[in-house]
Amino acid sequence: MTEQRRKVERGEGEYNLMSLKILKAEDRFIKFSIDGITPTIANALRRTLLDDIPKLAIDKVIFHHGQIRDREGNVYDSSLPLFDEIVAHRLSLVPLVSDPKMNFREECACEGKGCPLCTMSYSINKIGPAVVTSGDLQPMGNPDLTPADPDIPIVKLGPKQAILVTGEAIMGRGKTHTKWQATSGVFYKYHREFVVTKSELENWTSVKEKCPLSVISEDSKTIRFTDDDGCKAVRQLLDYPSVKVIEDDTQFIFQFETDGSYKAIDVLEYALKRLPQRLNTLLESLTTPD
Amino acid sequence: MIIPVRCFSCGKVVASDYVKFSDRIKDIRSNGREPTPEEISSTLDDLNVHRYCCRRMILSHTDLIDEVLPFS
Helix, strand or coil, rough: CCEEEECCCCCCCCCCCCCEEEEEEEECEEEEECCCCHHHHHHHHHHHHHHHHCEEEEEEEECCCCCCEEECCCCCCCCCCCCCHHHHHHHHHEEEECCCCCCHHHHHHCCCCCCCEEEEEEEEEEEEEEEEEECCCCCCCCCCEEECCCCCCCEEEEECCCEEEEEEEEECCCCCCCHHHEEEEEEEEEEEEEEECCCCCHHHHHHHHHCCCEEEEEECCEEEEEECCCCCHHHHHHHCCCCEEEEEEEEEEEEECCCCCCCCHHHHHHHHHHHHHHHHHHHCCCCCCC | CCCCCCCCCCEEEEEHHHHHHHHHHHHHHHHCCCCHHHHHHHHHHHHCCCCCHHHHHHCCCCHHHHHHHCCC
């Protein structure tokens, strides 16, 4: 197997035009290819997607301690089978549908005191025996900002136990804490081509049958496959030394999923806008020596 | 104790998938047999839990919260 890599061929100050093609888009998953960038930019985009997307997460939880009464006057105890710290931590990790227009608390007009522009409150009021799930989080304020996943178990309540808590959610970025991480599984790989000389390998017909969409071009002597779409049968071509593999380090196949706080396409759009801002921060912090 | 909300390694929410996963395994067990490795694998694939970091979160978890419930 001869492995070749096509390098970015360009002169000084000359750049290829970048183009982006979406291969698969679902609400919480996206796969796309970017052409005309370098591995450095691809990795910068990956890191932006992982840790630089602002989203809501619960940052402060207030527990009611003592007796809790229901409407009929039955008395419940507020002690839980898990420590309050663990419950607060679990609440913080719940993905919340977020509004990208909300302010960061330190940049807000309220000067960090907390106002509806930068803070979102949630409450849970439940009596046992029951399993408290993320769906029990009631948004107070904007009713659209609900938990993205209502089935996450938070804590279990025994008989005569109850929970009464309020939580404050603020905007943050994944680099501060995982609870503000909107995406997971952000991967990229090079675009890869398998050049098969038909006379040297008879196997190509079965690969073509199994993965018809993976064929890039075909003539009487050679056939070219790609494994961009992840069709598994193409990978068996790696076992044959006569197959020439070309990896292209200017074209990248990206994929990632979101936790439901945003649509995947919105996250991508934000990340592409955010990337030049990040680079400008570096540029602005550079000072020329006197 | 109770299933972690997110995968330790990649940050994907796995707690809600664990509930669905254990329900399906209970279904199979109610037929009087243990699930085969292939069934477990395809159940996880159905739930979109593809990476092995998230799979180990679900597979290696023991739910012990019911054991500590009487002592709180």
